[in-house]
Amino acid sequence: MSPDELAVTICIVIAVYSAVRIALERNTLKKLPFLNVVSFAVTGVIAIILPHPLTILAAAAYFVGSTLESNAIASTIAGGPEEKDE
Amino acid sequence: MNEVVTAGCALLVLFGTTLTICERNAFDKLISLSVLVAGVIPFIVARGYLDIATATALIAPLSTIFTLMVLFRRQER
Amino acid sequence: MSPEFYVGLFILVAGTLAVAFPRDRSYVTRLINLEIPSWGLLLVMLSYDEALALFTFGGVSALTVFVFVRLIQKKEDV
Numbered sequence: 001m002s003p004d005e006l007a008v009t010i011c012i013v014i015a016v017y018s019a020v021r022i023a024l025e026r027n028t029l030k031k032l033p034f035l036n037v038v039s040f041a042v043t044g045v046i047a048i049i050l051p052h053p054l055t056i057l058a059a060a061a062y063f064v065g066s067t068l069e070s071n072a073i074a075s076t077i078a079g080g081p082e083e084k085d086e
Numbered sequence: 087m088n089e090v091v092t093a094g095c096a097l098l099v100l101f102g103t104t105l106t107i108c109e110r111n112a113f114d115k116l117i118s119l120s121v122l123v124a125g126v127i128p129f130i131v132a133r134g135y136l137d138i139a140t141a142t143a144l145i146a147p148l149s150t151i152f153t154l155m156v157l158f159r160r161q162e163r
Numbered sequence: 164m165s166p167e168f169y170v171g172l173f174i175l176v177a178g179t180l181a182v183a184f185p186r187d188r189s190y191v192t193r194l195i196n197l198e199i200p201s202w203g204l205l206l207v208m209l210s211y212d213e214a215l216a217l218f219t220f221g222g223v224s225a226l227t228v229f230v231f232v233r234l235i236q237k238k239e240d241v
Contacts, residue, residue, distance in 0.1 A: 012094035019101045019121050028113050042124040046131050054136045062143035069147035076154045096170050103174050107181040115195045126202050129167050142221045149228040
């Protein structure tokens with residue numbers, strides 16, 4: 001097994017384990033860190049899986065997008081940005 | 087793309103689908119939908135469509151934020 | 164066929180059933196469930212190597228969600 005295959009296997013195992021933890025977790029706020037772990041692991045899979053110079057661009061786009069998404073979900077649960085000045 | 091990665095991404099997609107259908111809270115549904123998207127993107131990259139993968143990875147959070155606009159307005163009342 | 168085809172077909176059928184018969188009959192539940200068959204159709208298109216269809220469908224699906232969100236907000240205001 002080459003080092004790339006080993007790395008991509010570790011990444012996908014982390015992603016699937018974290019998805020199982022999301023399924024078993026009851027609290028909504030406690031699900032969000034595991035969602036971040038899934039995003040990081042899948043970013044690693046995308047960066048390793050295809051040897052091409054533009055792959056890092058797709059991985060960066062997915063990283064930025066998924067981080068923005070989970071931040072938006074957490075911010076909406078917390079009540080939105082407008083309540084800060086009261 | 088070897089068999090382990092294919093099976094792992096298919097598992098991510100199936101987990102995301104089942105959880106999105108079965109959850110009751112809207113935020114839990116959005117989190118599960120994000121897991122589903124995380125399983126779909128490596129399939130697109132493995133086929134070699136890197137431009138489409140980039141565009142899709144940027145569009146998917148956009149539609150989630152549109153859905154959150156409804157939930158935010160409902161939470162304000 | 165490739166694994167994308169079977170996974171996408173399963174999501175397409177399961178998501179369509181979830182949109183048609185949701186657990187609670189609210190608009191937001193149906194709107195979130197509507198995104199599942201959209202990703203399934205994306206995977207089926209991917210297995211047939213239709214690059215332009217993928218690109219167009221990805222853009223239009225976000226636009227559809229935006230239109231539905233505006234509609235739900237207008238209906239809740241009344």
